Amino acid sequence: MKRKLITLTLTLISLTSLTPPAFSAPPRTVDKEETCDILVVGGGLAGAASAYEGLMAGRTVCLTEITDWVGGQISAQGTSALDERPTQRSRLFYSRGYLELRERIKRYYGELNPGDCWVSESCFLPRDADKILEGILRDAAKRGKGTLKWYPSTVVKDLDITGDRINSAIAIQHKPTKGTPPLNTFPLSQTIEDAYSYNNSSRFDKTIIRFAPKRVLKGPALTWYVIDATETGELIGLADVPHRLGIDPRSYLEPSSSSATGDPYCTQGFTYTFAMETTKEPQTHQMPSFYPQYEPYYSYELKRLADFGLVHTYRRIWSPQKGETKKFGGITYTAPTPGDISMQNWTWGNDYRPGTAQDNLVYTREQLQATGQLQPGGWMGGLRIDALRKGEEISKGYFHWLVAGNTDSQLGAGVKQPQPNQKFLSGLDSPMGTVHGLSKYPYMREGRRLIGRPAYGYPNGFSIWEIDISRRDYKDDYYRQTLSPETYRSLRTALAGLESVSVVAGRKSPEEVRRRTRSTIYPDSVGIGHYAIDFHPCMMMSPPEAPGNKEREGERQGAGQAYPFQIPLRAMIPQKINNMLVAGKSIATSHIAAAAYRVHSFEWSSGAAAGITAAFALDKGIAPYELVDQLPRQEPQLQELRQRIEKTGNPTAFPDTSIFNETWDKWQ
Template sequence: MGKSETKELINRQLFYLKKNNKLKFLGHIFTSLSLGIISLSTTLPVSARIPEELISCDILVVGAGLSGSAAAYEGLLAGKTVCLTELTDWVGGQISSQGNSAFDEGKQQRSLQHFPRGYNILRNNIARFYNRQNPGECWVSESCFLPSHGHQLLYKQLQKAQKIGNGTLKWFPSTVVKEIKLNANNKLIQSVIAIQHSPADPGLDLYKEPLSQTIQDAYTYKDSKRFKKRIIRFEAKSQENSSANWFVIEATETGEIIALADIPYQLGLDPLNHLNPSSPTKNRDPYCVQGFTYPFAMERMTSIQTQNKPIFYDKYEPYYGYDNDNRLAHFDLVFTYRRIWSPRKGRLVKTGPLKVNEPSPGDISMQNWLWGNDYRPGTSQDNLIYTRKQLKENGQLEEGRWEGGLRTETLKKGEELSLGFYYWLVAGNTDSRLGNNIKKPSPNHRLLSGHSSPMGTMHGLSKYPYIREGRRIIGRPSYDHPDGFSINEIDISTKDYWNNFYRTSLPRPMYQRVWSTIANLESRIMTLSNRPSYLVTRRTHATIYPDSVGVTQYMIDFHPCMALSPAEKPGNLERREVRVAHGSAHPAQIPLRAMIPQKIDNLIVSGKNIATSHIAAAAYRVHGFEWSAGAAAGTLASFSLEKDILPYELVDDLPKQESGLQEFRQKLESNGNPTTFPQAMMFSYLQGK
C-alpha cells in the first residue's frame, strides 16, 4: 500500500471515530497497528465498517449450539478466555434456539450414562429443575422439556464453569461472523470480524419476524431500520510468538467458517464406493442434504379455539401426512410424541400401537414430524445450504460479501411449511400418506407465540431451524485415508453386506473390496466370539480409532431429500434409495482426525461439521454426539495452547505411537469425557443387545 492509500485508510478510520464519537477506540487503532493486527497492507471492502471494538480471546467459538457450548464449557474449566458467538440470543442450539428439546440418545449409552461430564450435568440440571427427568412425559425420549429452559439452564452451567475454572466467558449473542483474516502464509486465522445486531428501536422485538426475513440484514455492515450494528474484531489474547496463540472452533450449524475459509468440504450424497456401499448415486450429489425443520409449540386447551388458515396453506397441504403406517394415524400419538410439558401425569391409554399418558389441558407439545414440518429440498434450484460453486456464483466468497451461505427463499418455505402443518394438525382432514377422510381435526389447541413462549418468538417458530446436516470437512490425508480422512458407513453400520441387495447391486470388484476392508477392520481387534475375520458376515463393532477423543451412539437415521423441485410439489416422493443404509449402528468413536481441517492449523472443527460421509453423518448428529465433539474441541484448544503445539501434530505420525496424543486422551478421560466405550458395549451386537 502506498503513502496516499495509507493516509486514506487512516483518514477513513478517524472520520468514523469523529462521526460516531468513538475517541476511545483511537488508541485501539494505533495499538493494532503496532501489533500488526491492522497492517498498512490492509484493504477494506467498500461496504465494510471499521471495527468498533477489539476483543481478545484464547479460544473463539463460533456457534453456541450444544457443540459450541460444550467447547466453551471445557475451555472455561481450563481457565481460558473464551469468546462465544451465536446468531441467535440463546445458547444450546438443538435444545433451545432450534426447538428440538427432546434428547435423542442411544439406549445403551443412556443406561450407563456414558456421556461427557458436562452433558450429564445438563441432563441432571434439567431433571432437578422440573423435579423429574421427563417433564413432558413424551415417548420419543426420556427427557423432553421447554426450549426456553434449555437455554436458561445451560447458560447458568457456563457461568458456573467460568467460576470453577477461573476462566472468562465473553458472550456475544445475535452475532454473525462476516470475515476471517489469515496470516501471511495463510496457515493461521489471525483475526475474525463479526457483526452483532440489536433492535434499532428499543421497543422492537428481535424475533417479531422469522429468520428468512432478517438473516440478510444480520450479515450486512450498515445499520438498518430493523437493526443497529456493532462491528467487532476478535483476535488472540496473547501476541507472543508460538505455534498458535489462539484457536478458532467451528461450531456453526451449517459450517460457515468452513465455507468462508474455503477449505475442502463436502455436502450431500457421496458417490457409491466400498466405504459407503449403500449410497444411492454413482456421482456426488451436493444438493440432496437431510431435511431441516422449524419446530413449534402447541398447547392443549379445554375448549375449541379459533384457527386461522394461512394464505399459503393450500400450496403445502399435499405434503402433510401422519405416516405410511396407519397405526400412527392418531392425533394424540403425534401430540405426545414430543410433548415437552405436562402439568400432571395422565393415565395410560392405548393409542394406536402404543400406550401413552393421556393428554390433558395445559399440556404443551413440540412438533418435529417427518411428513409435517420437515422441509426437504434436494435440487440445485431449491437447496438450503449453498455449495462452493453456488457461493462463488453469488459472490459470497468475495471479501466482505458473506451472507451466511443459505438460500433465504428455502428458509421462508420451511417456515411456511411449519405454520401450515400446525393448521393441518388442528383443522386438516387430508393425508398425503394414507389418503383422505382418515385425518380428523383437533381444534382445541393453540399455537404458542410471544417473547415468553417456549420458542421465545413472536411468530411461534423456533429462532433457527433444526439442521440435521451441514458442510462436512474432508480431513487431512492419513495413513489409512490417503485422499483425506472421513468416517464412513462401513465404520459404524450393522448391515449384513452378504445379503442379496449388495451381492447383486454392487460391481463385483467393489463388492470384493467391501469385504477385504471389513476383514481388515475386524482383524484389528479380537472379537468376543473369537471368530476368524473371514467368517464374519458383518461388522461386529464400530471401527476402533487410535485417536478417539469422544463417543456417540445413535442409529443411522435419515430424513431424505425429495426427488423433485419444489419439495412441496403434489405427489413428490423421497429421493429413491437414500434410506438403504437406514438402520442400527454400533456404539462409535469420534476420531481426532475428523476434527482437523486441511490448510488452516488453528481451526478446530466440531459438531455436525466433522469429517463424515452423508451416511455416517446420519448417526453423528444428535445431542450427545454434539456435546462429546464439542468437549473434545474445547479441551484440544486448551491443551494445544498449554503445550504450544498444533492439533495436527498429535496425529501426523499415526499409526506409530504418539505420546502427545496419549497424554491428550488421558486428559479427556480424567476430566470425565470418555473416549471409548466399555468392551461389552462395543461388542453388544454379538450379544443381541
C-alpha cells in the same frame, strides 16, 4: 519427530480451491476489539461444550451465536427432547458436561421428563434450556477460573487468514434500532441478510467486533484457536477448506449410497419446530394463505403412527397433569390433557426437504462463488433465503393441518380428523421465545461436512464412513447386485476385522469370514456417540411440497442400527488451517454416517473434545495436526491429550472397547 503438513492430492484440489478468501476490512471502523484464547463460533450444544471445557481449563473463551439463546438443538432450534440410546442412557455413560445438563434439567423441574413424552427420557421447554445452560457456563467459568465473553445475536462476517492460520475474525452483533420491534419478532428468513450486513438498518443497529488472540507472537507459535461449532459448517465454507455436501458417491466405504456419482444438493431435511397447547374448548383457526400450496405434502406417514394423541405426545415438552393411558401402533402414551404443550418435529409435517440445485438450503461452493459469498466481505451466511422462508411456511401450515386438516398425502382419505382443541403458542414468553411462534433457528440435521487431512489409509482425506459404524452385514442381494464384483469384494474385505489380512493375502475368501461386529476403533478417539442411522431424506422434485412428490429413491437404504462409535481427532482438523477445529455435525463424516453423528450427546462430546484439545494445544505449544500426523506410529502427545480428556470426565471409548471385543449387540 519430524512434523510437516501433508501435501494435498490432486483429487482434493479438484474438489475445492485451496486459496483462502482474501480478508476484507469492514466499510466502517471496528467498534470493539475483543481478545480470547479460544473463539467458539456457534452457541449450540457443541459450541456450549467447547466453551464449558475451555472455561474449566482456565481459558478466556469468546462464544458467538446467531440467535440470542445458547443451546442450539435444545433451545433456539426447539428440539428439546434428548435423543439417546437405551444402554448408554441406562449406564449414564456421557461427557461430564452433558451429565451436568441432564442433572440441572432434573433439578429445575423436579423431574427429568416434565413433558411426559414417549420419544425420550427427557422432554422440556426450550426457553428453560437457555437459562439452564447459561447457568452451567457461568458456573464452569467460576470453577475453572476461566473467563466467558458471550456474544449473542452475533455472526462472523470475515476471517483474516494468512498462510496456515486465522489471525482474527470480524463479527457483527445486532440489536433492535430504537423504536423498532424487539428481537425475535420476525422469522429468520426476514432478518438473516440484515444480520450479515455491516451497515445499520431501519431494523438493526450493528456493532462490528474484531476477535483476536490475547497475545501475538512472531514465528510459528499459535496463540489462539477458532472452533467452528455452527449448525451448517459456516467457517468451513467461509474459510474455503475442503468439505462435502449431500450424498457421497457409492463405494465400498459407502455401499448404501443412493447415488453412483454423488449429489451435493440432497441433504437431510431441516425443521422449524413450534409449540402447541391442548385446550379445554375448541379454538378458532384461520387458514394461512399459503396453506393450499403445502397441503399435498402433509401426512401421518405410517398407519401405525396415524393417531393425533400419539403424534402430540411424541415430543410433549410440558404436562401439568397425567392423562389416561392409551396405546396405538404398539406404543403406549398418556393422552393429552388441557395445559399440555407439544413440540412438533415430524418428517411429513414440518420437515422441509429440498434436494435440487434450485431449492437446496446450504449453498455448495459453486453456489457460494456465484452469489459472491467467497469474495472479500461477501459472506452472508451461506444459506438460501427462499428455502428458509418456505421452511417457515410449511411449519405453520402443518399446525393448521393438525388442527383443521382432513387429508393425508401418504395414507389417503378418511385417516386424518380435525383436532380443534389446540392453540399455537407464540410471543416472547412462549416456549420458543418468538413473536411468530417458530423456533429461532431451524433444527439442522446436516450441513457442510469437513474433509480431513490426507493420512495413512485415507489418501483423499480423512472421513468416517457408513461401514465404520453400521450394524448391517451387507450380504443381501441388494449389495451383490448394486455393487461391482470388485467393489463388493473390497466391502467384504473391509468388514473382515482381524481376518482382513488373510483375505488380502488370498488365504481366505471374503465370503468365508464373519464380519466384525463393532464400529471402527480409532487411535485418536477424543469422544463418543451412539444413535441409529436415521434419515429424513430430501425429495426428488422441486419444490419439495409438489403434489405426488416422493423421497429420493434409495436414501433410506443406509438407515438402521449403528454400533457405539468414536469421534476421531482427525475428523475435527481441517486442511490448510492449523489453528481451527470443527465440532458438532460438521466433522468429517460421510452423508450416511452423519445421520447418526448428529444428536445431542454426540454434539456435546465433540464440542468437549474441541475445547480440551484447544486448551491442550495452547499449553503444549503444538498444533492439533501434529498430534496425529504420524499415525499409525505412536504419538506420545496424542496419548497425553486422550488421558487429559478421560481424566476430566469425558469418555473417549465405550467400556471394553477392543479389537478383540465383538459382543456389542447388548448395546442398544
